[in-house]
Amino acid sequence: MIGKVFGWRLALATAIAMTVLPAVAQEPVKVGMSGPFSGGLSLLGQSVRDGVEVAFAEINEAGGVSGRKLQFIAEDDGYEPMRTIASARKLVEQDKVVALLAVTGTAPSAALLPFVTESKTPMLFPYAFSHSLTTPLNRDVFTTLPEVRVQMVVLANYILNTLKQTKVAAIYQNDDFGQDAVAGLEERFGRDKIPLVKLPFDRGTTNFSGVVAQAKAAGVEHVVFLGIPKDAALVMREANNLGWKPQFSGHNALGDPQTFQLAGPLAEGAIAIAVMEPLDSDKPAVKAFIAAQQKYKPNTKPTTYSMHGYQAGKLFAEIVKRAGGKTDEASIVSAIEGMQGFDTGLMAPLTFSSKQHAGALAGAIMKAQGGKWKIISDWLAAN
Amino acid sequence: MSAAADIERAQRQALPFGTGPILLGVCVAAACAAPFVLNGYGLYVLNLTGVFALVALGLNLLTGYAGQISLCHAAFFGVGAYATAILTQTAGVPYLLSLLVGGLLTACVGAVVAVPAMRLKSLYLAIATLGFGVVLQKIIFEWRSLTNGGGGLALSPPVIGGYELRATGLYYLTLAVVTLGVWGAWNVSRGRTGRALLIIKESEIAAGALGIPAARYKVIAFAISAFYAAVAGGLFAYLVRYIHPENFSVGLSIAFLSMVVIGGLGTIGGSIVGAAFYVIVPELLRGIKDAPGLVFGLLLVIVMVLMPKGLWGLARRIGRRA
Known part of the structure; x- marks a missing residue:
C-alpha cells in the first residue's frame, strides 16, 4: 500500500522533472x-x-x-x-x-x-x-x-581608376571625422602622386560660399564632400549659384534618401559610398x-x-x-x-579572423539617379 | 530670509548633538559597506554620484553662498579630467599628485574666469561664463597633440603605491576625497570666507561698506569651486577611463547647476542629495522612454515653486518636525 503510494509519487515526480528539465x-x-x-x-x-x-x-x-x-x-x-x-x-x-x-x-x-x-x-x-x-x-x-578611412580608399580608387579624374578637392568638416576621412583620401592620392585640394570648414557653419569659390578657382572637376547631408546640399546649391557643375561625391552619410529632400535635383549624378544596401x-x-x-x-x-x-x-x-x-x-x-x-x-x-575583427574592408559605389540611390559597382575591397 | 539671519545661521550651524552625528555615522558606515553589498553596476553608479557630489559641493560655494552663476563648470570638470589624465598617463606623475596638480591648475583657470565676474552680475555673468566654457571645451578639442581631440583619450587603470585601483579601490578613493571635500566646504562656509560670500550675495555695496573686498572674495570663490570641479574631473576620468571633449558640454554645466538647486542652494547636504538625485533617479527610471528628462524637469519646477530650499531643505524641515 505504502509502496504503491510512493511509486505513484515517484512517477509524478519523474513526470514533473521531465516537463521541467527541457524548459531549463x-x-x-x-x-x-x-x-x-x-x-x-x-x-x-x-x-x-x-x-x-x-x-x-x-x-x-x-x-x-x-x-x-x-x-x-x-x-x-x-x-x-x-x-x-x-x-x-x-x-x-x-x-x-x-x-x-x-x-x-x-x-x-x-x-x-x-x-x-x-x-x-x-x-x-x-x-x-x-x-x-x-x-x-x-x-x-x-x-x-x-570605418570612414576604408570608405575613402574605395572612393579614391574609383575616382582615379574608373572616373580617371585627377583634379579633386575635398571639402571637409574640420573635426576628427573629417580629418580621418581626408587622411584616407590623401594616402591613396599620394600613392599616385596626385595632389588633393583640401578645404576645411567648421562644424555648424552655414556659409559655404568661400570654400566653394576656392574649389572652383582651383579648377577642380570633382568635389569630395565630407560632412552631414544638410551641409552637402548647401554646397551643391552654392556651386549651382556659381553656375559650376563638378562631380560630387561623399561617404556613406551622403547616400541617404534625405539628400534628395535637401538638395532636390542638384543631387542627381552624385556618388556616395554604400556600406550597406540601399533601402530601395x-x-x-x-x-x-x-x-x-x-x-x-x-x-x-x-x-x-x-x-x-x-x-x-x-x-x-x-x-x-x-x-x-x-x-x-x-x-x-x-x-x-x-x-x-x-x-x-x-x-x-x-x-x-583572429587577426581581423573588422568584418568588411569594402564598400560599393552608389549613384544618385532619378531621385534614388543605385549601387553601380560590386563590393570593392579597400586594398 | 535676510542676510543677517543667514549669517547668524552660518555661525551656529553645528548640528544639535544627538540625531545629527548618529545619522552622519550611519551614512558613512553605509557608504563604507557599499562595495560588499553592491555589484559592479551599483558601485559604479554610487561612485559617479560621489564625483558629481564633489562638483556640486564646489559649485554650491560659488552659487549657493556667493550668488554667482557659473555655466562653465563642465569645462573646469573637463580641464581637471584632461590635466589629471595627461599628467598621469603621458608625464608619468603619480595619480594622487596629478589629481592635486590638476586641481590647482584649474583653480588658476577659475581665478582668471573670475576677472570678468568682478564686473558682471546675474545674467551677464551667466553668459560670460557660458562663453568661457565653450572656449575651454574648444581648446581641449583643438589641442590634438595633447588631448587627441575628438578621438578621445583612453586611460589605463590608475596605480597608487604599486597597487592598481579597480572599481572598489577607486570607490574608496572617491569616498575619501568627498569626505575631505565636505570637511573643506564645511570650514569655508562657516569661516570668514563663507560669511563674506553670504554678504556679497545679498548686497555688494553693503559688503563694501563693511570693508569686505568683494572682488577678492569672488576670485577666491571661483578658484575654490574650480578646484573642486577639477579634482572631481580627475576622479571621473579614471572612473570611466575614456574621456572625450563632448562629455564636457554646456549641458553638463546646466546639470551641475540643477543638482545644486534641486538639492538646496547654500547647503552642504543639498549638494550631495542633488548629485544623488541626478545620477540615481534616471537609473531607477530605466526603461521608460524620456522619463528621466521629464521627471527631472518637472521636479525642478516643483522644487522651485514649493521648496525654495530644495530637497535638503525639505528633509531638514521634516527632520525638525519629527
Missing part, C-alpha cells in the same frame, strides 16, 4: 544593447533597436536558435558615454547578458572598451565607424561597418528585411539604421548556431573568427 535546458539567450532612446539622437538609437527586435522576433517565431529563444534587453544612455557604461554594467552584471549587440554611437562604444575587455563581454557590431574599435585588435570587439534595393535580402519590419513592428519605419540592427540580430543568431548553442565568451569569439565570406545579402560579405 532551453533557457533564453540574453543579449543587451545600449543606445540613445532619449535626447537629440533618439531616432538613431530607436531605429537600431527596432531592427534587432524585428530580427529576434522573426528568429523566435521560427523556433529560436539551437532550441533556445533570444531575449533582447535595450537600455537608454542618451548618447552620454558615462551612462553607456552604467547601461553596460547593468546589462552584464545584473541582467547577465552574454553579449552586447549593436551598441549605438562612436563615443559611447569607444567608452565601453575598457569594460568589455576586462569583463570579457563580447561587444558585437556596434553602430559606429571609428578606427579605435578594431585597431589595435580587441579580443572581444567585432565590427561590420567599414531589389536584392531579396533587403525586401525580406523590409517585409519583416512591416510584419513585426508595423508602427516603425525601416531605415538604414534599423537595417544594421536587423543584420546584427541575424548575425548573432548565426553565431549562436555555429557555436552549437553555447554562449560563453570563448565560444562566441571563436564562432565569429571562423566566419569566412559570410554573406547576409545586406552588405559586403563578412570575413573575420
Whole structure:
C-alpha cells in the first residue's frame, strides 16, 4: 500500500522533472544593447533597436536558435558615454547578458572598451565607424561597418581608376571625422602622386560660399564632400549659384534618401559610398528585411539604421548556431573568427579572423539617379 | 530670509548633538559597506554620484553662498579630467599628485574666469561664463597633440603605491576625497570666507561698506569651486577611463547647476542629495522612454515653486518636525 503510494509519487515526480528539465535546458539567450532612446539622437538609437527586435522576433517565431529563444534587453544612455557604461554594467552584471549587440554611437562604444575587455563581454557590431574599435585588435570587439578611412580608399580608387579624374578637392568638416576621412583620401592620392585640394570648414557653419569659390578657382572637376547631408546640399546649391557643375561625391552619410529632400535635383549624378544596401534595393535580402519590419513592428519605419540592427540580430543568431548553442565568451569569439565570406545579402560579405575583427574592408559605389540611390559597382575591397 | 539671519545661521550651524552625528555615522558606515553589498553596476553608479557630489559641493560655494552663476563648470570638470589624465598617463606623475596638480591648475583657470565676474552680475555673468566654457571645451578639442581631440583619450587603470585601483579601490578613493571635500566646504562656509560670500550675495555695496573686498572674495570663490570641479574631473576620468571633449558640454554645466538647486542652494547636504538625485533617479527610471528628462524637469519646477530650499531643505524641515 505504502509502496504503491510512493511509486505513484515517484512517477509524478519523474513526470514533473521531465516537463521541467527541457524548459531549463532551453533557457533564453540574453543579449543587451545600449543606445540613445532619449535626447537629440533618439531616432538613431530607436531605429537600431527596432531592427534587432524585428530580427529576434522573426528568429523566435521560427523556433529560436539551437532550441533556445533570444531575449533582447535595450537600455537608454542618451548618447552620454558615462551612462553607456552604467547601461553596460547593468546589462552584464545584473541582467547577465552574454553579449552586447549593436551598441549605438562612436563615443559611447569607444567608452565601453575598457569594460568589455576586462569583463570579457563580447561587444558585437556596434553602430559606429571609428578606427579605435578594431585597431589595435580587441579580443572581444567585432565590427561590420567599414570605418570612414576604408570608405575613402574605395572612393579614391574609383575616382582615379574608373572616373580617371585627377583634379579633386575635398571639402571637409574640420573635426576628427573629417580629418580621418581626408587622411584616407590623401594616402591613396599620394600613392599616385596626385595632389588633393583640401578645404576645411567648421562644424555648424552655414556659409559655404568661400570654400566653394576656392574649389572652383582651383579648377577642380570633382568635389569630395565630407560632412552631414544638410551641409552637402548647401554646397551643391552654392556651386549651382556659381553656375559650376563638378562631380560630387561623399561617404556613406551622403547616400541617404534625405539628400534628395535637401538638395532636390542638384543631387542627381552624385556618388556616395554604400556600406550597406540601399533601402530601395531589389536584392531579396533587403525586401525580406523590409517585409519583416512591416510584419513585426508595423508602427516603425525601416531605415538604414534599423537595417544594421536587423543584420546584427541575424548575425548573432548565426553565431549562436555555429557555436552549437553555447554562449560563453570563448565560444562566441571563436564562432565569429571562423566566419569566412559570410554573406547576409545586406552588405559586403563578412570575413573575420583572429587577426581581423573588422568584418568588411569594402564598400560599393552608389549613384544618385532619378531621385534614388543605385549601387553601380560590386563590393570593392579597400586594398 | 535676510542676510543677517543667514549669517547668524552660518555661525551656529553645528548640528544639535544627538540625531545629527548618529545619522552622519550611519551614512558613512553605509557608504563604507557599499562595495560588499553592491555589484559592479551599483558601485559604479554610487561612485559617479560621489564625483558629481564633489562638483556640486564646489559649485554650491560659488552659487549657493556667493550668488554667482557659473555655466562653465563642465569645462573646469573637463580641464581637471584632461590635466589629471595627461599628467598621469603621458608625464608619468603619480595619480594622487596629478589629481592635486590638476586641481590647482584649474583653480588658476577659475581665478582668471573670475576677472570678468568682478564686473558682471546675474545674467551677464551667466553668459560670460557660458562663453568661457565653450572656449575651454574648444581648446581641449583643438589641442590634438595633447588631448587627441575628438578621438578621445583612453586611460589605463590608475596605480597608487604599486597597487592598481579597480572599481572598489577607486570607490574608496572617491569616498575619501568627498569626505575631505565636505570637511573643506564645511570650514569655508562657516569661516570668514563663507560669511563674506553670504554678504556679497545679498548686497555688494553693503559688503563694501563693511570693508569686505568683494572682488577678492569672488576670485577666491571661483578658484575654490574650480578646484573642486577639477579634482572631481580627475576622479571621473579614471572612473570611466575614456574621456572625450563632448562629455564636457554646456549641458553638463546646466546639470551641475540643477543638482545644486534641486538639492538646496547654500547647503552642504543639498549638494550631495542633488548629485544623488541626478545620477540615481534616471537609473531607477530605466526603461521608460524620456522619463528621466521629464521627471527631472518637472521636479525642478516643483522644487522651485514649493521648496525654495530644495530637497535638503525639505528633509531638514521634516527632520525638525519629527
